[in-house]
Amino acid sequence: MNVPRPNDPTVIGGYDIGYSYGTTVTLHELNHEFAHYVLDYLARLIGLEEEQLGRDGRTHLSGLRVFVRLDISLYRDHGDGKLHYMVNEVTRGHASALLIPYTQEIMPDSVRMFLGTVARAILSYTKVKINNLVSL
């Protein structure tokens, strides 16, 4: 695959969606609008799922808390003529291709941070699950 060089704009089909392949991703650099969009959706998805899957007085702990990939598309609404984000797919962690560079030399800090975050999330998830089981 031809990996774009840092800070080279990626222009496809006349649309510039940003700059590819940097080092550390920060929400400030990435775009607050986009970050808030996905985090708002995630929080509500988790809430709906836990509400709907909880049963017998037990709270369901959604796996979306551990790791999920949200696939976002753009579409233009014919009503207001504006571009909108839309969540096109929700792929759970265990079923998700990671789309990361696979060698240590080119793995960006953001991806390294991600892998550590997943490990911590699984640990927290397990602790909460065990506590729930013990308290029931």
Next chain:
Amino acid sequence: MTAYLQSVALLKAQKTVIWPDPDDLLITDQKVLTHARLSAIGDALGHKQPDIRLVEPERVEALARSIVQNGSKDIVMKRSMSYGKKHVVHAGTTGEELDEMLRDERFWDSAGAFGRPQWFVQPFLPLMEQIGEIRAFLANGTLCYVAWTEYLPNKKLSWSLVEYIRPLDTYK
């Protein structure tokens, strides 16, 4: 399937923590259910999600062939319990690809408790084809990294990591 559910219930009763939770596995790739949740969230947040329409099982093949033969540009037909564009019918789908997608349809009636996947149609989104998709990876409730992907003419997936996304109001 019944044996699987009984085994899972037994494991959970033994205070075993499983990740992914078997309950999560049962709703993985339930795209219609997911869409219903996404639509409800979109309504609450003021974001629009394009509508989908379920296709009755007996109409699946005729509608799919109609989309391919007529080169219908307006709609895309997709299936739940599928991933990686394995069951996506659009104007560019070939007859051979369609035959492959529909090959298993006749077996679902005898699948028992596993259930039949649902086909549905949604509007064709030209921007998805023109600029691809943005994939956001979230762990422990935080946004960790973002990749941008597009399907190339040879149907292979091209991807790269993204560190900046242009605000929507800067597009014409």
